Amino acid sequence: MNYFYKYLFSFIIFITIWWLIQYITDSPSYILPSPYRVFLSIKNNLHLLAYHSIITFLEILVGFILGLIFGMYTGILFIISKSMRKWMLPFIVLTQAIPVFAIAPILTLWIGYGIWSKIIMTVLIIYFPITIAFYDGLKRIDPMIINLAKMMGANTFSMLLKIRIPFALPQLSSGLKLAAAFAPMGAVIGEWVGSSEGLGYLMLYASGRVQIDLMFSSIIILAIFTILLYNFVSYVSNIITRWDPKSHIN
Amino acid sequence: MDKKNLSFLLEGSLKISQEILFSDVKLKINFNKWTSIIGVSGSGKSTLLKIIAGMDLPDVFKSTIKSSNKNYSFSWMAQNDLLLPWASVINNVTLGQKLRGEKLDKERALSLLDQVGLINEVNALPSTLSGGMRQRVALARTLMEDKNIILMDEPFSALDSITRSAMQKLTWKLLKDKTVIMVTHDPLEALLLSNDLYYIIKNKLRSIKLPNSKPFRTVNDENLLYSHKFILNKLEKSYIR
Numbered sequence: 001m002n003y004f005y006k007y008l009f010s011f012i013i014f015i016t017i018w019w020l021i022q023y024i025t026d027s028p029s030y031i032l033p034s035p036y037r038v039f040l041s042i043k044n045n046l047h048l049l050a051y052h053s054i055i056t057f058l059e060i061l062v063g064f065i066l067g068l069i070f071g072m073y074t075g076i077l078f079i080i081s082k083s084m085r086k087w088m089l090p091f092i093v094l095t096q097a098i099p100v101f102a103i104a105p106i107l108t109l110w111i112g113y114g115i116w117s118k119i120i121m122t123v124l125i126i127y128f129p130i131t132i133a134f135y136d137g138l139k140r141i142d143p144m145i146i147n148l149a150k151m152m153g154a155n156t157f158s159m160l161l162k163i164r165i166p167f168a169l170p171q172l173s174s175g176l177k178l179a180a181a182f183a184p185m186g187a188v189i190g191e192w193v194g195s196s197e198g199l200g201y202l203m204l205y206a207s208g209r210v211q212i213d214l215m216f217s218s219i220i221i222l223a224i225f226t227i228l229l230y231n232f233v234s235y236v237s238n239i240i241t242r243w244d245p246k247s248h249i250n
Numbered sequence: 251m252d253k254k255n256l257s258f259l260l261e262g263s264l265k266i267s268q269e270i271l272f273s274d275v276k277l278k279i280n281f282n283k284w285t286s287i288i289g290v291s292g293s294g295k296s297t298l299l300k301i302i303a304g305m306d307l308p309d310v311f312k313s314t315i316k317s318s319n320k321n322y323s324f325s326w327m328a329q330n331d332l333l334l335p336w337a338s339v340i341n342n343v344t345l346g347q348k349l350r351g352e353k354l355d356k357e358r359a360l361s362l363l364d365q366v367g368l369i370n371e372v373n374a375l376p377s378t379l380s381g382g383m384r385q386r387v388a389l390a391r392t393l394m395e396d397k398n399i400i401l402m403d404e405p406f407s408a409l410d411s412i413t414r415s416a417m418q419k420l421t422w423k424l425l426k427d428k429t430v431i432m433v434t435h436d437p438l439e440a441l442l443l444s445n446d447l448y449y450i451i452k453n454k455l456r457s458i459k460l461p462n463s464k465p466f467r468t469v470n471d472e473n474l475l476y477s478h479k480f481i482l483n484k485l486e487k488s489y490i491r
Contacts, residue, residue, distance in 0.1 A: 145332050147305045151324055152346035152395065162348055166336050243336040243375055 007227070033213040038220065041213035048202070053221055056199040059115055059187040060229065063122025067179060070123065071130025072172070076160065078131075079138040096128045100189060108194040118190030118198065125186035126179035133175025137168025170247035173237035177249065180233040184226045256281055258322075260302065262315030264294060272298065275315055275455050277448065279399070284422075284430045284465060286440035289450030290485055295433040296403050298455075302431060303401050325395040328403040331388040333376040339363065340372045343390045355394075362390040365424060382413035389421060400425060402432040406439065418442060422466045437481040441474050442467050449481060451488040 015035050021027075022034045029037055042049060074092070078085040104121055111117040141164060149163050191200025199218045206214035238248045260277040263270065271294040279285050289295040300307060301315050303324045326332075333342045341348070343359045363369050366386040376384055385405065392400060405421070406414045422443055434440050440447055443465050447458045458481065461473030468474075 142330070142332070144328065144330065145334075147300075147303070148326055148332050149345075149349055150305075151303065151326055151397075152349050154349035158349045158351065162345075163334070166334070169336075241336075243377065 030210050030212050033216055037213045038216040041211075042217045042220070045214060045217065049217060049221060052197060052199050052202045052218070053225070055115065055197045056184070056187050056191065056222070057225060059118040059190070059198065060122060060183050060225065062115075063119045063186060064126065064179065064183045064229070066119065067123040067126035067183070068130060068176070071127050071175070071179075072134055074127075074131045075134030075138055075168070075172075076165075078135045079164065080156065080160075085135075092128065092131065095124070100125055100186065104189050104193040107190070113194050113196060115197075118187045118195065121190035122183050122186035125182050129178040129182070130172070130175040133178070134168055134172045137171025138164050140171065141167045169237075170241045170244045173241055173247055176233050176237055177230065180230040181226060183229065184222055188222065259318040260315055261318075262313065264297065264301065264315060265312040266294075267310050270453055271311075272315075272450075272455060273453050277455060278446075279429065279431060280446060281429045282427055283445035284426070284432065284443055285446040285448070286432045286434060286444040287448045287450065287455070288434060288437055288440050288481060288485070290435060290488065293450040293488075295435075295450055299401050299403050299431065299433045302399075322399050323397040324399050324401050325392045325397040326401050326403070327388055327392045327405045329405060329408045331376070331384040333384055333387055333391075335376055338373045338375060339368060339379075339387050342376065342387055343394050345391060346395045359390070359394055362393050363387075365393075366390045366420065380413075382409055382417060385409060385417055386420070389417075389424065393424060399429045399431065402430060404434050405432070407434070407436070414439075419466065426465075437478050437485070438469070441477055441481075442469070449484060451484055 019035050022032050025032070033041075074088070078089070100121060103124065104117075107117045107120055111120065145163060145167075146159070149159050154163065187198070188200035188203075191198040192204060195201045199222050203215050203218045206212070206218065234249060241247050257278055257280045260275060260279070262275055264272040264275070275298070277285075277287075277298075287295050287298065297307065297311065298315075301313050302317070303326060307313065334345065337345070340356070340359055340363065343363060344354050344356070347354050360369065360372065363372060366389055368383060368386055368390070371379065371383065376387065379387070385408075388405075406417050409417055418439060432440070432443065437449075441460070444460065445465060447460050448455050449458055450456075458477070461467065461471060461477055463471055463473065
């Protein structure tokens, strides 16, 4: 609960600074709307915002789950097979060397304006941190523990499931937290490039019609999503790594 | 175990890069006895133990050491207890059965934990235990495995002297009828516990005649103190070069 109050406190400070800047500079509402105007906008556009939020939330969620599955799968492939690691790692780094902004229009072209091009954008953004963090955790284990497990008659599968993966969970948690912070970015970039739904689309739409208060509303809802997702991931991470309190971030 | 096979022999040499670590190793292991190997740090005694266990060594090592019998199974106990940090004491003790997908023999695990004095810590995580307690969990795990030969790599060297002494007695009590090969840098420890004793000097493995008394010996044993001095003299010479 204490944790919740800290968030609330930061939020109040943030709103205060925002309001102060708006008050001092006396900006017109098409440059910087006051917090109150944005609050009114959220209230008046509740249905609109809810509709677009659900779309974006779905993209983030599905993208996050798929990214997690692919990332963990790749990490395990890397630890099992040396040749896989040798050949695939440069390829994965290469995909990261191309800015996602550059890939987004191509994805929209190939996959269409629907939800899937955004999900793939999200997967592309979080796949790398999850893979690298998980692989790092998998290989960090004390080789003597592996030797001990071999002596006890472990096979590749039981070694992976009962020794390697549990050991890698603290590192995987770090990767997951990064992914939780990045995932909404992937979905929104995808929506900017081409879509007719979602918070990213709504931001562009509002900007084009100089409805800056609506634009701010979208941003705030997106921020709340990100915070919720991050905290949920962080909470689950802390449960699965209860034995390693050093890896917890609070 | 076959009554005719009362011992087995390890022979060969070990190189690291081009440098010889051991030449002409001849190590005779008697069954149901405690064999110790003493050496200074860096003498290759732990590597020797890993070779006996059949572990993968880094590529720089070249070993021709062969065992006269390869059909033995080993369990391992080292200075680092190698407990899984997320698993409770009982889950660490039954790790071998879990890894092999066998049915867990909880009763046996509990009785072993009782013998090492940890019956009240069955569900504790290793991080909440002291060094001595963790080593006792490792001992219970080793006993749980029930392998032919128990290999110990300086199992007590990370413990404080009081805990170490208690741990030596406990380990002796529980392992005295097993085949144990222990590597240590502490001559006194080896003298207290061993039936057969080797020391490493100038890349050779040599055996030492032990006092006539049987282990577990007492520290005030005159012959033991004499042997202790003898070993220390030898090791110091090898250290100064």
